[in-house]
Amino acid sequence: MNDSIHKEPSMLRQKELIGGHYRKLARAKEAGLKSAYTFVPGNLTELLLAFDVLPVLPEINALQSAMRGKSAEYIAKAEKLGQSEDVCTYVKCDYGMMKSGNVGPTGERLPDPDLLLLSYTGCFTFLKWFELLREEYKAPTVMLHVPYQGDGAATREMRDYVVKQLRRVVIPALEKVTGKRYDEDRLRHILALSAQAEEDFVAVFRAARNRPSPIDAYFGGVYYIGPIFTAFRGTQAAVDYYRMLRAEVDARVAAGAGPLTPDGPMPREKYRLVVEGPPNWTSFHEFWRMFHEEGAVVVASTYTKVGGVYEDGFRHDPARPLESLAEYCLGCYTNHNLPARADRIARYVQDYEADGFLIHSVKSCDSFSAGQLVILRDVEQKTGRAGAFIESDLVDPRYFAASNVKNRLESYLQMIDQQRRGATACAR
Amino acid sequence: MSQPAAAALAQLVERAEALAYDVEYSAVRAWKERHPGALAIGFVPVWAPRELIAACGALPVGVVGGGDKVEIIKGDACYQSYVCHLPRSVVELGLNGRLDCLDGMLFPSICDVIRNLSGVWKLLFPNKLSHYLDLPQDFDPEIGGDFFRAELAQLVELLVARGARRPTPASWRQAITEHNENRHLVEELHALRREQPWRVPTSEAYVVARAGCVLPATEHSALLRDYLALVRAVPRAPLDNARVVVAGAFCEQPPLDLLKTLERAGCYIVGDDFLLAPRFVRADVPLEGDPLAAIANTWLAHAQPHASVWTRAGTKGDDLVALARKAGAEGVLFAAPSFCDPALLDQPMQEAACGRAGLPHMHFKYSENSGQFQGIREQAGTFADAIKLWSGA
Numbered sequence: 036m037n038d039s040i041h042k043e044p045s046m047l048r049q050k051e052l053i054g055g056h057y058r059k060l061a062r063a064k065e066a067g068l069k070s071a072y073t074f075v076p077g078n079l080t081e082l083l084l085a086f087d088v089l090p091v092l093p094e095i096n097a098l099q100s101a102m103r104g105k106s107a108e109y110i111a112k113a114e115k116l117g118q119s120e121d122v123c124t125y126v127k128c129d130y131g132m133m134k135s136g137n138v139g140p141t142g143e144r145l146p147d148p149d150l151l152l153l154s155y156t157g158c159f160t161f162l163k164w165f166e167l168l169r170e171e172y173k174a175p176t177v178m179l180h181v182p183y184q185g186d187g188a189a190t191r192e193m194r195d196y197v198v199k200q201l202r203r204v205v206i207p208a209l210e211k212v213t214g215k216r217y218d219e220d221r222l223r224h225i226l227a228l229s230a231q232a233e234e235d236f237v238a239v240f241r242a243a244r245n246r247p248s249p250i251d252a253y254f255g256g257v258y259y260i261g262p263i264f265t266a267f268r269g270t271q272a273a274v275d276y277y278r279m280l281r282a283e284v285d286a287r288v289a290a291g292a293g294p295l296t297p298d299g300p301m302p303r304e305k306y307r308l309v310v311e312g313p314p315n316w317t318s319f320h321e322f323w324r325m326f327h328e329e330g331a332v333v334v335a336s337t338y339t340k341v342g343g344v345y346e347d348g349f350r351h352d353p354a355r356p357l358e359s360l361a362e363y364c365l366g367c368y369t370n371h372n373l374p375a376r377a378d379r380i381a382r383y384v385q386d387y388e389a390d391g392f393l394i395h396s397v398k399s400c401d402s403f404s405a406g407q408l409v410i411l412r413d414v415e416q417k418t419g420r421a422g423a424f425i426e427s428d429l430v431d432p433r434y435f436a437a438s439n440v441k442n443r444l445e446s447y448l449q450m451i452d453q454q455r456r457g458a459t460a461c462a463r
Numbered sequence: 464m465s466q467p468a469a470a471a472l473a474q475l476v477e478r479a480e481a482l483a484y485d486v487e488y489s490a491v492r493a494w495k496e497r498h499p500g501a502l503a504i505g506f507v508p509v510w511a512p513r514e515l516i517a518a519c520g521a522l523p524v525g526v527v528g529g530g531d532k533v534e535i536i537k538g539d540a541c542y543q544s545y546v547c548h549l550p551r552s553v554v555e556l557g558l559n560g561r562l563d564c565l566d567g568m569l570f571p572s573i574c575d576v577i578r579n580l581s582g583v584w585k586l587l588f589p590n591k592l593s594h595y596l597d598l599p600q601d602f603d604p605e606i607g608g609d610f611f612r613a614e615l616a617q618l619v620e621l622l623v624a625r626g627a628r629r630p631t632p633a634s635w636r637q638a639i640t641e642h643n644e645n646r647h648l649v650e651e652l653h654a655l656r657r658e659q660p661w662r663v664p665t666s667e668a669y670v671v672a673r674a675g676c677v678l679p680a681t682e683h684s685a686l687l688r689d690y691l692a693l694v695r696a697v698p699r700a701p702l703d704n705a706r707v708v709v710a711g712a713f714c715e716q717p718p719l720d721l722l723k724t725l726e727r728a729g730c731y732i733v734g735d736d737f738l739l740a741p742r743f744v745r746a747d748v749p750l751e752g753d754p755l756a757a758i759a760n761t762w763l764a765h766a767q768p769h770a771s772v773w774t775r776a777g778t779k780g781d782d783l784v785a786l787a788r789k790a791g792a793e794g795v796l797f798a799a800p801s802f803c804d805p806a807l808l809d810q811p812m813q814e815a816a817c818g819r820a821g822l823p824h825m826h827f828k829y830s831e832n833s834g835q836f837q838g839i840r841e842q843a844g845t846f847a848d849a850i851k852l853w854s855g856a
């Protein structure tokens with residue numbers, strides 16, 4: 036965000052939290068702290084915290100590299116080392132970063148992993164990614180297979196399978212790496228903190244139902260998900276952060292104010308949109324600007340559910356520690372089947388009184404992208420609204436064609452205008 | 464003797480090719496006419512429990528894409544340009560009615576494209592069974608095994624709910640026996656090709672194997688037996704070709720002309736990963752005990768190392784090197800479909816393993832509907848020549 040712009044305390048706090056985590060990671064070895072590399076969807080942060088293990092999330096490293104303008108160099112390095120131009124650029128960006136000294140977003144070196152914890156949730160490529168990292172780091176690796184909700188529901192058998200793996204595979208691996216015993220009471224305490232933060236987290240995103248929406252639930256949303264999707268779920272710091280954020284959002288609702296953008300408060304809400312798919316990170320602010328300059332605010336997004344879907348009522352439950360971790364893993368957005376994803380988008384359009392929906396389809400990500408054109412038509416049918424389809428990539432700047440993206444967005448917003456005029460004319 | 468055998472062989476291969484590439488699925492339609500009320504269940508690569516489907520009185524049908532036999536119109540409207548070709552041709556086959564003879568489709572967990580195709584299928588064909596088959600990534604019989612058994616039990620219920628018959632001890636025994644036998648014959652085909660590749664050109668073996676996608680196991684086994692007998696009877700002279708293994712083509716299938724191109728470029732393909740369904744699990748399913756547990760545990764213990772399966776032990780690529788050694792291969796051709804994450808992400812690790820083992824290798828990409836192979840021919844020809852040169856040196 037532009038430094039001359041007024042920042043709310045939660046923004047500063049969020050930056051401090053994330054920065055602090057990276058600084059801690061940089062000193063992990065000398066402080067005798069262990070680290071585990073793992074993924075955002077289906078992350079087991081509470082369990083790691085119960086063993087005092089620091090999580091490192093390679094996808095976050097990749098997106099941070101892109102926001103710092105480093106991803107092109109890292110991807111080029113990975114391709115030079117034999118990675119195909121066709122495959123997921125998150126993997127290549129992370130791999131290139133590792134091969135360039137593994138320097139994190141704060142400019143300090145990240146620790147090599149003591150454990151590779153493959154939370155295999157919602158993305159096949161995770162499996163390949165960790166096979167690759169294992170070859171490089173030779174670190175102990177543990178796989179947690181989280182079944183996909185292929186038929187639209189998480190079954191008891193699926194949950195039991197995940198719990199068994201947690202109990203018999205993941206926890207023993209953590210015990211071995213850390214030399215500590217599994218302490219379920221400690222885990223319960225951490226999970227209780229998770230649940231508290233999750234309440235406020237849900238309230239923040241739900242606030243977008245107001246007119247004007249006090250938040251941008253996609254571009255702004257990615258900042259809000261930062262702490263809870265990364266290293267802080269289950270900490271008092273996360274509880275405090277989300278309480279603070281919720282209070283600020285409530286104040287904006289009371290003041291009838293719209294979201295804050297990197298260029299200042301958004302003056303007027305003209306279009307309310309739902310967005311499916313991850314953002315582009317290499318031109319993140321430019322991409323956001325295309326929206327807010329037109330008065331388009333994103334009132335709901337699916338990307339902010341990749342690290343957990345809480346809006347349907349799920350909360351981590353200290354009374355059922357491992358079961359609720361398993362249910363959390365099973366419930367992440369990319370672990371939902373396509374009809375469920377389409378239903379959710381259609382529901383957002385209705386519940387958030389959106390004028391339309393946009394699919395940002397990224398070349399990298401089969402998990403999100405394969406089938407999105409079918410989702411588009413299904414949501415169009417369900418909502419009676421035409422959707423927009425924009426293509427680029429996550430972290431490969433070669434695939435972000437700003438003028439194309441802008442043209443598409445503007446045409447779509449013009450179409451919404453025309454529909455409005457048509458509706459007004461009919462109503463006369 | 465050899466004249467009529469050669470003619471019979473040519474006839475058999477022609478028949479197999481017609482079956483293998485029949486996008487009308489006439490053999491499946493004919494089977495359904497002969498078995499009124501019975502289901503036909505499609506499955507996409509790489510593996511499905513064919514014996515389970517057969518034990519329910521249904522016909523397992525391998526759906527491996529439309530290759531260059533279907534013009535893609537509707538499929539392209541469902542998939543962006545940066546997704547591989549297979550799902551668009553499968554969707555095209557579905558949307559233009561060619562898969563109407565199938566009562567359901569199974570989508571094994573090999574990648575996110577196939578995973579999401581299971582949902583696409585639900586949206587496009589709401590009245591058909593569409594089921595994602597989550598293969599375990601935990602290999603402990605009490606963990607992954609229990610889960611997988613439950614998955615298979617659920618599949619039986621789904622099929623029965625669609626009108627399949629509930630398997631009986633006799634139908635289990637028959638189906639498992641027939642599929643074990645089919646597996647042996649497919650393996651015999653590959654073994655003969657390894658030993659005498661001049662007798663078993665891959666372009667022939669491939670269509671004979673692929674015909675099995677649309678035939679019941681017993682009919683396919685008969686075809687395999689006939690083919691094996693005929694190629695043993697027909698004299699074919701060995702050529703001074705380079706022996707290679709092709710890796711990475713396990714899902715979207717390489718066009719037949721591509722295989723012929725590689726052969727013409729001087730390669731004997733002595734190992735490959737095409738059409739893995741009958742050989743994905745490298746052991747018999749036992750006839751004793753609970754058949755669901757038997758399928759699950761055989762899979763856990765004997766599924767071949769694969770891009771879609773977590774490499775729990777050893778180093779990625781060890782198995783490929785072992786396969787190449789077993790086949791006496793002098794080099795590896797990495798042939799991956801464009802935009803195939805599983806194959807392309809495995810490739811650098813496998814290439815490194817080949818490098819460590821001193822196995823020459825090269826790579827190229829293809830699409831199931833590619834029609835131009837000039838570049839690949841030149842590349843493969845140079846590769847084969849270089850191998851021969853090195854081996855002579």
Ligand code: SF4
Nearest residue numbers: 123158160400401402
């Ligand atoms: S395929 Fe998608 S979900 Fe998977 S690692 Fe790449 S960007 Fe992430």
Ligand code: SF4
Nearest residue numbers: 547574576714715803
């Ligand atoms: S070709 Fe590769 S990416 Fe495409 S469906 Fe098959 S395994 Fe998946």
